Amino acid sequence: MFRDSPFEDISSGQAASGCRIEIPKSSGLVIFGASGDLTRRKLIPAIYRLFRQRLLPRGFFVLGVARTEMDSARFRELMAAGLRETFPEECDETCWHNFSTLLHYRSIDYSDPESYRVNLAEVLPPLEKAADTGGNRIFYLATPPGVYEDVIGTLHRSGLATWPGTSVKLVIEKPFGNDLESSRRLNAILLAAFRESQVYRIDHYLAKETVQNILMFRFANSLFEPLWNRRYIDHVQITAAETIGIERRAGYYEEAGVLRDMFQNHMFQLLTLMAIEPPALFTAARVRDEKAKVLQSIRPFSLENLDDCVVTGQYARSVAAGLKGYREESGVASDSTVPTYAALKVWIDNWRWNGVPFYLRSGKRLKRRTTEIAIHFRPVPHMMFSQTMGGRIEANTLILQVQPDEGIHLEIQAKNPGSRMCLMPVSLDFCYPREISLSAYERVLLDCMEGDQMLFVREDGVELSWLLLTPLIEALAAREAVPRSFLYEAGSDGPAAAAALLEKDGRNWRSL
Ligand SMILES: NC(=O)c1ccc[n+]([C@@H]2O[C@H](COP(=O)([O-])OP(=O)(O)OC[C@H]3O[C@@H](n4cnc5c(N)ncnc54)[C@H](OP(=O)(O)O)[C@@H]3O)[C@@H](O)[C@H]2O)c1
Known part of the structure; x- marks a missing residue:
């Protein structure tokens, strides 16, 4: 019960084992x-x-x-x-x-x-x-x-x-600038008035439990880190799929499009956390140093061969699902070529990730709402079961699920019970109970009061990601015409060309 003071019953609480409890500053x-x-x-x-x-x-x-x-x-x-x-x-x-x-x-x-x-x-x-x-x-x-x-x-x-x-x-x-130049200008204005240590650039994706857990999971368990490299990982898929359209944000979205709205910030942040080297200390400065190194190692997109590295699309009306197309949304130009979907193939040119493609996709009005990082391990080197069972054994996949539920799933192969020798895929699952998680904005506000900048993006992080994306966005905008496969049906998996981007490499997207 609250009496005179709204805070009367606040208790100090005990730290659980391994927990650091910070009391946010008044x-x-x-x-x-x-x-x-x-x-x-x-x-x-x-x-x-x-x-x-x-x-x-x-x-x-x-x-x-x-x-x-x-x-x-x-x-x-x-x-x-x-x-x-x-x-x-x-x-x-x-x-x-x-x-x-x-x-x-x-x-x-x-x-x-x-x-x-x-x-x-x-x-x-x-x-x-x-x-x-x-x-x-x-x-x-x-x-x-x-x-x-x-x-x-x-x-x-x-x-x-x-x-x-x-x-x-x-x-x-967010959005922090619209391109490299505007982000640099905004940083200059900001840093003329404040020190970097006073500035908290929000990426609310970073405040989700699973996203924070990526570093804990990688660096507090000895099990996975030895496998976290090109020798054992075949490729990585990062997906942020939404079922909603642009809601009432046409004015913003017509200027932004999916690459500015999702990739410059959330998608690149997920990528860097997945790929960073272990920082010497779990402090904001060290973690953000390592994240910047990943962004510096991303190979610039090949602007001469856009089809090899990027696919964009825009949702079109679905009669079956009763959903409007993007161009029919209020406030959107009837001939708009703003992409609502993009898939990118990203290479990180460093020792750990050489030769491992990272496939990133995000879009609106897709079949299912999900945000996940799927780490696809290499298949077993020798198929000792091929004579008894035939068929292909699915390689292991580790899924870090960010939305809608937060958890971790490891897909492995096990013997199907019974007299016949056959394998079945099973999943080892860990889920965060919804009720104990703080929402992203709760986390962000608490961290800011505590003065912990770990989950906020530093000046160099913003500019490095714009440095990669601005030429790509400009090259896409300069194309004479959007490809024929640009439109995808609202409520579907996205444009067919996105599937082809992986099929060319002998791989497939995880189904939505
Ligand atoms: N809404 C979300 O879910 C969401 C999610 C992520 C990020 N964001 C970001 O958070 C920020 C705020 O978003 P929002 O949705 O709250 O924005 P908003 O409702 O459009 O604007 C917030 C307030 O700013 C003032 N304002 C609006 N247009 C203005 C203009 N042209 N000049 C001066 N003042 C203006 C208005 O207040 P007065 O007229 O009373 O001054 C308005 O109530 C944006 O940068 C947005 O990108 C929003």
């Missing part, structure tokens, strides 16, 4: 663009869930700021409605009432230092004093990317980035 969270979709559907619900789990620090408050005129009471109402929409089962009126006292709102002009003085510099100290947050401030940019430069510049000019007696962190949402 902090004031300032959300720019707080009248928007991300704040209502993701951020506030995540903070509310942390509150319910008693994982918020003892001193905490949210100050939402945006241009929309409203008072804190109206802001709380809007946030309550967002929570009811997103997690109807979690709406506990008493708990919400206690939680909502932590939420405040001020209207602001994003580019006016005077507005920052009146609505931030003067408003924050009394809130900080009341919550005893010790001057720890987190500025969270939840506006469209076009507004980032304004907000960062105005924070800089108004002195709020380095206000005496405060410790400031800045969280910035």
Whole structure:
């Protein structure tokens, strides 16, 4: 029960064996663009869930700021409605009432230092004093990317980035730039105002349990690491398949397309975690150093032979499934050639991965929603069972499942029980129970309060991935016409040419 203080019953808790419990630092969270979709559907619900789990620090408050005129009471109402929409089962009126006292709102002009003085510099100290947050401030940019430069510049000019007696962190949402040049410009603006150690570039995929577990799984077990190289791994498939279309984000998606939306960030991040060398220490700096080395080792895409390394596609109407095509979505040009699907063949030119292809695919309106990394091991070197059983023995596959359920599955061969000698594939499964996992935004917010940058992308990580993808995106856009196989039926496996990309190498995608 909560009484006077919303935090009255927070218990310190004991660390389980092998666990490090960090108590997040008391902090004031300032959300720019707080009248928007991300704040209502993701951020506030995540903070509310942390509150319910008693994982918020003892001193905490949210100050939402945006241009929309409203008072804190109206802001709380809007946030309550967002929570009811997103997690109807979690709406506990008493708990919400206690939680909502932590939420405040001020209207602001994003580019006016005077507005920052009146609505931030003067408003924050009394809130900080009341919550005893010790001057720890987190500025969270939840506006469209076009507004980032304004907000960062105005924070800089108004002195709020380095206000005496405060410790400031800045969280910035994807997309981080649109290409190499814009990402460099944004980094330059950001680093003119803040130090890299203050900057938290979000890739919320990195905050998923299974993604974090990749490093633990690889480097805390002696079983797999000896096999994690070109001698034992035949190839790797990374899939991020969505069943949804572009929802109401046509404006953004028409500019972005799947390569910017999914590959520059999430797909390349999954690839680097899968492929990195063991860092000497499990610290943000060391892990991010190793990730950068992987990105530096990726072979540039062959722009003369695009068909050898990339396939793109766009979903078309499915009469059978009753689904619209991309070009029929509201806000999309009727002749749009923006890809909603891409498959890439990636080579990592280093000692460990020489000769091992990494196949990456991601798309919208596909048959099934799944995000996974599938490591396909080499087949056994000699088929001693061929005389008794014939047929081909499926090689072992290890699947790191990221979405919708999080877990690890190892597919092996075992004897089928009974009198006949035959093999059957079986799976050794480990699944995270849904209810104990923190959602990606809960994790991201906690890590930011703790000051742990491990799951956030560093300046070089962003630029290296744009360095690889920008020429590819430009070469695809410069093609005279999209290939005939570009369109794929909504609700299908994706374009046929994507299957051909692997078939040329004698391999197949895992079925969706
Ligand atoms: N929504 C998601 O699920 C999601 C997921 C991942 C990443 N993101 C990223 O998170 C950020 C915020 O997303 P969102 O969906 O919350 O955005 P949004 O709803 O479109 O915008 C957030 C707020 O920014 C202000 N704003 C919108 N357009 C503006 C403009 N042209 N100039 C100045 N202010 C403007 C509006 O507030 P005022 O008019 O009141 O100022 C709006 O309520 C974006 O960078 C997005 O890419 C969002």
